Amino acid sequence: MVEARGVTKSFGQHLVLKGVDFTVETGNVACILGPSGSGKSTFLRCINHLEGFDGGSIRLDGTLVGYRERGDKLYELNDRALCEFRAQIGMVFQRFNLFPHLTALENVMIGPSTVRHRRRHTSRPTTWRLRQLLTAVLERLRRLPSVMLEPLRSHRAMRKAAREEALRLLARVGLSDKASNYPAQLSGGQQQRVAIARALAMHPKLMLFDEPTSALDPELVGEVLDVMKDLAREGMTMIVVTHEIGFAREAADTVSFMDDGRILETGAPADVLSRPSNPRFQEFLSRVLH
Amino acid sequence: MRHPGRWVAAGVILVVVAMMIHTLISHIPSQTGRGTQWRFGWDQVGALIFTSPYVSGAELTLWLTFVAMSIGIIGGLITAVLRLSANPILSGCAFLFTWFFRGTPVIVQIFFWYNILSIYPKLSLGIPFGTEFVHLNPSKVITGFVAAAILGLGVNEAAYMSEIVRAGFLSVDVGQSEAAASLGMGRALTTRRILLPQAMRVIIPPTGNEVISMLKLTSLASFVGIAELNYQASATAARTFAPIPPLIAISLWYLAFTTVLSIIQYFIERRFSRGFGRARTGPRFWEVMRRPFGIRRQPSPVPTLVHHTVAA
Numbered sequence: 001m002v003e004a005r006g007v008t009k010s011f012g013q014h015l016v017l018k019g020v021d022f023t024v025e026t027g028n029v030a031c032i033l034g035p036s037g038s039g040k041s042t043f044l045r046c047i048n049h050l051e052g053f054d055g056g057s058i059r060l061d062g063t064l065v066g067y068r069e070r071g072d073k074l075y076e077l078n079d080r081a082l083c084e085f086r087a088q089i090g091m092v093f094q095r096f097n098l099f100p101h102l103t104a105l106e107n108v109m110i111g112p113s114t115v116r117h118r119r120r121h122t123s124r125p126t127t128w129r130l131r132q133l134l135t136a137v138l139e140r141l142r143r144l145p146s147v148m149l150e151p152l153r154s155h156r157a158m159r160k161a162a163r164e165e166a167l168r169l170l171a172r173v174g175l176s177d178k179a180s181n182y183p184a185q186l187s188g189g190q191q192q193r194v195a196i197a198r199a200l201a202m203h204p205k206l207m208l209f210d211e212p213t214s215a216l217d218p219e220l221v222g223e224v225l226d227v228m229k230d231l232a233r234e235g236m237t238m239i240v241v242t243h244e245i246g247f248a249r250e251a252a253d254t255v256s257f258m259d260d261g262r263i264l265e266t267g268a269p270a271d272v273l274s275r276p277s278n279p280r281f282q283e284f285l286s287r288v289l290h
Numbered sequence: 291m292r293h294p295g296r297w298v299a300a301g302v303i304l305v306v307v308a309m310m311i312h313t314l315i316s317h318i319p320s321q322t323g324r325g326t327q328w329r330f331g332w333d334q335v336g337a338l339i340f341t342s343p344y345v346s347g348a349e350l351t352l353w354l355t356f357v358a359m360s361i362g363i364i365g366g367l368i369t370a371v372l373r374l375s376a377n378p379i380l381s382g383c384a385f386l387f388t389w390f391f392r393g394t395p396v397i398v399q400i401f402f403w404y405n406i407l408s409i410y411p412k413l414s415l416g417i418p419f420g421t422e423f424v425h426l427n428p429s430k431v432i433t434g435f436v437a438a439a440i441l442g443l444g445v446n447e448a449a450y451m452s453e454i455v456r457a458g459f460l461s462v463d464v465g466q467s468e469a470a471a472s473l474g475m476g477r478a479l480t481t482r483r484i485l486l487p488q489a490m491r492v493i494i495p496p497t498g499n500e501v502i503s504m505l506k507l508t509s510l511a512s513f514v515g516i517a518e519l520n521y522q523a524s525a526t527a528a529r530t531f532a533p534i535p536p537l538i539a540i541s542l543w544y545l546a547f548t549t550v551l552s553i554i555q556y557f558i559e560r561r562f563s564r565g566f567g568r569a570r571t572g573p574r575f576w577e578v579m580r581r582p583f584g585i586r587r588q589p590s591p592v593p594t595l596v597h598h599t600v601a602a
Contacts (some may be wrong), residue, residue: 091472093465114475115475195469258306
């Protein structure tokens, strides 16, 4: 589903990604391990274009991420196209990034109830679109009274559907009793589970996890990992940047080791974690696993 | 006695306050040769403070504050959003606007609008008069002068408010807009639903400050002939040759309004702090008052030294 080829990125003078090749199949869980500063989080953020990159390409189901190909040149996508694209990918952050002024339920609801993307047929010619526009306008003028109420009605319907879906998702992560609590009233593990529910609310094809348990108390790590393992079992495509080797061993289909802007080794967790071939990876594992 | 320094300080302050009160209620030989009069003219203050010109002046002051702050807040919000936009032209224009209107004195701006409006006599600006303040006599408040005052105050305020709003947006954690973006929310939606509510927590206190400051700035409108409080004081002083009582009278009006505005600000702050982890924005009033004097039912226990024996 995700194919990255030769991705390079620099922040000013500092070259952070030095040609990353990475692939994830649909329905698989890919873990990225590595020391801090290796560029794992940066690469993850390039996948849903929270960061642009300087070279190489990333494709999601064949579509180029963040740029549009026209002839030979790449054009950066405009804001609206980027938003449509990002709605297909859910992201869970290290610091949760929940919206503090909304309750847990409202946090989960806000995505589906406010984001509305109209499908654009970009391949149609402009004249056809103008004709459609004209007929649509005339039709609207004819139905003006009911049309004026329509956005309100459809908005209300959207909110209702979003609320039911949000309650279902909160139950799925085990937090249905905390629906009307604010994030400040929740523990770290609970906040991260709400964050996962919020990302799932948009029904993404792909879930990205940026060190989801690094900011958690060791006791609370387990509840978040359980939710992630359930997700993996249900067949969600996930890319997880983590330090939890145990999770990688149990739930991952592929484990990649990233160091200094490059992916040094990739493989099945059973092979790679017990018999790493790359010396740098061996050193890292011995330090992490003692 | 615990905290002797506090008691000494309290004593000194009490003596100073007593001296101040004594001088405030003292008498001096009458300037009109008929015995003594109040030094501060309290009888005249009482006579002036609720008379019709002062009351209508107070209403006009409030109205000017309200209108000028509305223009200021809306203008400031728009300018701040432009300033934070990715488009360099919009951002540059917002910066120039802020630079110019913060860089010139308010009274000069008011005079500028006033004179420009007299050069363009046909420019009509449609100021809403039909509010509760129907007591305003239209012949006293000429459209051109009021427009000058409102524009001068409002536009100047917009420049200051834009910096306050921008500070509010900058105070929101960058992870918030990242989270919103990862959900597929566009910039306008993120700004409206995610960033602005959180920015309000940082915007409200300085804005309350600005409203209270605007209340006093409206006194500058008296220099273009608008009959608000300051103008009334000057008029009375010119008439009676006793400048102090009118000044005290308008000061009491300003103080009363400021107090009410501060209370309103407290309640608005509380509403916008919802969800940010504290049940209240601070300790209750009387809890704060009790602390310096150490007045408690039971004194808090002084911890006693416990000797630990360290196992060798």
